[in-house]
Amino acid sequence: MKPxxxxxxxxxxxxxxxxxxxxxxxxxxxxxxxxxxIADVLAYLYFKELNIxxxxxxxxxxxxxILSKGHTAxxxxxxxxxxxxxPVEHLKTLRKxxxxxxxxxxxxxxxxxxxxxxxxxxxISVATGAALSAKIDGDAFRVYAILGDGELEEGQVWEAAMxxxxxxxxxxxxxxxxxxxxxxxxLDEVNSxxxxxxxxxxxxxxxxxxxxxDFDQLDAAFAEARATKGKPTVIVMKTVxxxxxxxxxxxxxxxxxxxxxxxxxxxxxxxxAALAQLQA
Amino acid sequence: MAEIKKQATREAYxxxxxxxxxxxxxxxxxxxxxxxxxKTGTFKKAYPDRFFNCGIxxxxxxxxxxxxxxxxxxxxxxxxxxxxxxxxxxxxxNAVGYPHNNVKIAATHAGLSVGEDxxxxxxxxxxxxxxTIPGMTILCPADGxxxxxxxxxxxxxxxxxxxxxxxxxxxxxxxxDYAIEIGKGVPMREGTDVTIIATxxxxxMALEAAESLAAEGVSARxxxxxxxxxxxxxxxxxxxxxxxxxxxxxxxxxxxxxxxxVAETVAEGCPVPVLRVGVEDKFGTSAPAAQVLQAxxxxxxxIAAKAKAxxxxxx
Numbered sequence: 001m002k003p004x005x006x007x008x009x010x011x012x013x014x015x016x017x018x019x020x021x022x023x024x025x026x027x028x029x030x031x032x033x034x035x036x037x038i039a040d041v042l043a044y045l046y047f048k049e050l051n052i053x054x055x056x057x058x059x060x061x062x063x064x065x066i067l068s069k070g071h072t073a074x075x076x077x078x079x080x081x082x083x084x085x086x087p088v089e090h091l092k093t094l095r096k097x098x099x100x101x102x103x104x105x106x107x108x109x110x111x112x113x114x115x116x117x118x119x120x121x122x123x124i125s126v127a128t129g130a131a132l133s134a135k136i137d138g139d140a141f142r143v144y145a146i147l148g149d150g151e152l153e154e155g156q157v158w159e160a161a162m163x164x165x166x167x168x169x170x171x172x173x174x175x176x177x178x179x180x181x182x183x184x185x186x187l188d189e190v191n192s193x194x195x196x197x198x199x200x201x202x203x204x205x206x207x208x209x210x211x212x213x214d215f216d217q218l219d220a221a222f223a224e225a226r227a228t229k230g231k232p233t234v235i236v237m238k239t240v241x242x243x244x245x246x247x248x249x250x251x252x253x254x255x256x257x258x259x260x261x262x263x264x265x266x267x268x269x270x271x272x273a274a275l276a277q278l279q280a
Numbered sequence: 281m282a283e284i285k286k287q288a289t290r291e292a293y294x295x296x297x298x299x300x301x302x303x304x305x306x307x308x309x310x311x312x313x314x315x316x317x318x319k320t321g322t323f324k325k326a327y328p329d330r331f332f333n334c335g336i337x338x339x340x341x342x343x344x345x346x347x348x349x350x351x352x353x354x355x356x357x358x359x360x361x362x363x364x365x366x367x368x369x370x371x372x373x374n375a376v377g378y379p380h381n382n383v384k385i386a387a388t389h390a391g392l393s394v395g396e397d398x399x400x401x402x403x404x405x406x407x408x409x410x411x412t413i414p415g416m417t418i419l420c421p422a423d424g425x426x427x428x429x430x431x432x433x434x435x436x437x438x439x440x441x442x443x444x445x446x447x448x449x450x451x452x453x454x455x456x457d458y459a460i461e462i463g464k465g466v467p468m469r470e471g472t473d474v475t476i477i478a479t480x481x482x483x484x485m486a487l488e489a490a491e492s493l494a495a496e497g498v499s500a501r502x503x504x505x506x507x508x509x510x511x512x513x514x515x516x517x518x519x520x521x522x523x524x525x526x527x528x529x530x531x532x533x534x535x536x537x538x539x540x541x542v543a544e545t546v547a548e549g550c551p552v553p554v555l556r557v558g559v560e561d562k563f564g565t566s567a568p569a570a571q572v573l574q575a576x577x578x579x580x581x582x583i584a585a586k587a588k589a590x591x592x593x594x595x
Contacts, residue, residue, distance in 0.1 A: 064350075107350075107379050115350060116379040122371060125340045129347020132332065136308070136353075143347075156371070159340035167332075 001219045005048075007278055009215050012082060013043035014275045017244045018268065019078025019091045025264040027095035030103070033254040035075030037179045037212070037239040038146055042079040044218045045144060054084040057111045061141045064130050066115040068123025069148035069177065070104040071256070076113070077101050085112035121154030123147070124174060128164045131172035131232070142226070146175045150182030152193035158203065164232045165204030172232040173225045174205075177212065179241035181252045200234045212237030245270060286449040287424035289480075290388040293445050294319025296431035297356060298326040304435060308348050310334055310357040312341045317447075318358040318388040338363040342371035342383070349382045354435060357383065361390035361444060365406035376440045377413035384434050386443040390420075391531035392559060392576055393448040393481060395569035402564035402572075408536025410442040411509050417462060418508040420444040420530075420538075422483035425454040426506055433462050446531070448569045450481045453504075465512035471501030474587045475519035475526050479505045479538045482529035482557070482578065489529075489583035500587055511541050513549065520550040525590035527555050529583050531573075534558040553593035555586045 016039045024030035046052075050063045067076045074094060081088045093099035100109040104118025117123040127145035134141055151157060164172050176196060184190050193199070197207045206228045210217040218237075225233035241255070242248030245267045259267055301307055301323060313336045315321040324331035334341040338359050345357040358364070364387040365372065376383045387406060394402045410418050419434060419441060421427040427445060434441040453468075460466075468483065469490050478486035483504045490500040501523055503515060520526060526546060528539035539556030546554050559576055566572075573579065 115346075116374070119370060119374045121339070122343055122375050125343020125371075126347040126350070126375060128340070129344035129349075130351050131347070132344060133308075133348045133351035133353055136330075139351075156339040156343065159334075159337035160343060163334055163337065163340055163344065166335075 001216050006215045009043050009047060011275065011278050012047050013040045014244070014271055014278060015082050016042055016075065016078045018271045019081055019088055020074045021245065021259065021264060021267045021271065023074045023077060023091040023094035024258045026092040028258050029095060030074050030258055031071045031256050032074065032258065033181070033241040033248060033251070034069060034148060034177060034179065035072040036243045036245060036248065037241045038072060038075050038177050039244065040213050040215065041146070041175060041218060041237060042075055044215060044222070046079045046083045049222050050144070051141065054112065057085065061139055063141050064114045064127070064143045066123040066127045066143070066145045067105055067117050068127070068145045069120065069151050070117030070123065073103065073105050076105060080112040120148070120151040121156035124157050125160040127172060127174070128160045128169060131164065131169040132167060134171045135167070135169060142171045142173065144173050144175065146177060149176055149178045149180065149187055149193060149196065152176065152196065153191050161200060161203040161205065168230050169232045170229050174232065174234040176234060176236045177239055178236050179239045181241045181250070181255065183255050185252060196236050204231060206231045206233040207236060208233060209236045210238070212239035213243060244274065285452045287452060288447060288449045289421050289424060289427035289445040290319045290447060292424035292427035293386060293388065293431060294322030296428040297323035300432060300435055301327045301330070304354050306352060306354050308332065308353045308355050310341055310345055310355060312336060312338050312359040312363065314359055320358045338368040339371050342368045343375055345383045346375040346381050355383055356386050358386045358388060360401060361387035361403035361406040362401055365409050365442065366403055369409050373413050377416055380415050380439055382438055382440070384441045384443060386445065388445040389447045390444045391446060391480070392564050392572045392578065393446050393531060393569040395447070395572055396566050398566035399563040404533040404559040404564065406444060407508055407532050407538065408540065411536060411541065415439065416509060417441045418444070419462070419506055420480045420508055421506055422480055422504055423450055423453045425452060425456060425458045426460065429458050429460040430506060433460050437462060444480065446481055448481065451484050453484060460506050463507045463510045463512060465515040466504040466506065468504050469500070469502040471499040472523055473499045473525070474591050475501040475503060475523045476529060476583060476587060477503045477505055477516065477519065477526060477538065477542055478529040479508060480531050482531055485578070485580045486529050486583055488580035489587065492580065493584050493587055498588065498591065505538060508538050508541060511545060513545050516542055516545050517549045520546045520552045524594050525553045527557060527583060527586045527590050529557040531578055532558055534560060553590045555590045557583050557586050
């Protein structure tokens with residue numbers, strides 16, 4: 001990846017993070033930790049990978065992106081706003097009465113949201129159905145789904161994985177946000193889904209393991225996913241929950257709580273400083 | 281006496297799918313390893329490229345159906361009622377109901393008439409579960425021809441529909457060219473003393489009950505409710521006003537199904553006695569279907585007895 005392209009994506013990721021903090025702070029609730037951990041992959045998807053058009057959110061044969069880990073809607077909304085689906089200022093209406101920015105994604109009301117989600121395990125099933133649809137008609141669109149690592153404890157994930165592997169749905173690309181934290185603690189303290197890569201391999205998926213904050217690795221992984229035929233691909237992406245806001249990083253407590261005014265100021269100062277450095 | 285033609289509504293469902301296959305080239309049918317029993321196999325035979333088996337994984341079945349619909353397909357997905365409405369309830373609520381996706385959930389083997397398989401497979405709660413989902417349409421046909429009419433109506437309608445079919449062959453009540461309008465009840469017999477409001481396989485029994493009541497000098501109206509949601513409230517309230525007593529009959533729990541829907545409507549709009557024939561608050565049991573129905577009071581005799589009891593409660 002060219003340095004200037006990488007920097008442009010890093011800037012977008014930083015702006016997505018700022019939108020996450022703005023939204024969750026204004027709502028006084030929401031899920032910042034897992035939104036921040038996927039900010040980089042969201043930047044990559046919405047500013048490089050996806051064939052989409054903000055002016056025509058329902059464009060036929062566009063790529064689909066389903067946020068299976070729907071609680072990280074603040075991340076998705078910020079990516080969509082920064083991509084031009086709606087004004088960034090609108091992020092401050094998150095979780096407020098009459099806002100289309102519901103606590104979890106709502107495909108009927110929010111431009112750019114391809115599927116309502118939030119109940120874990122369901123998004124990957126729906127993505128599998130959409131990929132099957134593409135295969136039936138020979139359509140060229142691709143389907144992406146972002147899952148949490150804790151979400152892998154849901155049985156429906158493996159029902160979908162079995163079906164997608166069996167049907168060889170190679171337009172399907174799942175992305176696992178592997179940050180090793182879920183609400184009640186570390187994954188293997190709660191109910192280990194490990195080993196993740198081996199499980200997907202056993203379900204006949206192509207598995208790629210990357211650092212989810214490294215754009216060169218993401219770039220190579222998505223190219224490899226596109227080139228993989230006869231199998232769905234999963235990108236198991238090692239991430240840091242809360243990435244980009246020092247006091248939120250690797251802290252399970254920031255899974256589902258909002259920063260107070262003081263914490264908000266510190267977070268925005270850090271992100272502004274990071275942005276200024278990237279823009280220098 | 282000429283033999284009355286009988287057909288299970290699931291049988292008609294499979295035939296109807298194959299019949300509309302040519303009309304809807306975007307029609308996809310999914311099953312969960314029960315295609316021989318749900319009769320989606322009939323469609324599979326006619327359109328093998330448009331049938332997909334999801335295996336024994338009903339949660340994923342609903343998810344895959346949803347994914348197909350958000351990309352423009354018309355999807356009918358099938359399993360037994362216990363698993364389509366029961367096991368996958370939350371998938372139906374959140375992936376289909378909440379976004380109002382165009383998924384048709386066609387559940388077979390509903391109610392006690394599953395018979396020998398017993399309580400684990402006799403789903404008497406599906407209507408109640410589906411009724412609580414905002415925007416869900418619920419269709420429950422009375423015979424094979426109404427089942428086909430329901431499939432055609434569901435295919436033409438844009439939105440989530442739950443279709444309820446049975447395992448047991450039941451007498452034909454309607455002609456081949458019969459059609460339904462979603463949300464419109466069907467008056468089957470005029471009457472002035474009491475109204476029997478029935479759905480599914482109980483419609484035939486309701487007509488039998490009305491016949492025996494007539495012999496005793498009781499004039500019973502019979503209404504067939506193929507659409508449990510949205511309920512034809514106008515027709516129900518008209519019956520309450522004009523006959524002053526109502527009996528409901530359904531092969532479902534008396535809690536939350538047709539009886540519940542009618543009682544709620546009548547209580548709010550024109551309070552008159554409403555007695556419910558259905559599965560009392562208990563689980564089913566193993567035996568041949570006819571014996572189970574008899575044991576649980578799903579009979580013309582019980583409907584007739586309840587009709588007289590309802591009339592006695594009139595003020």
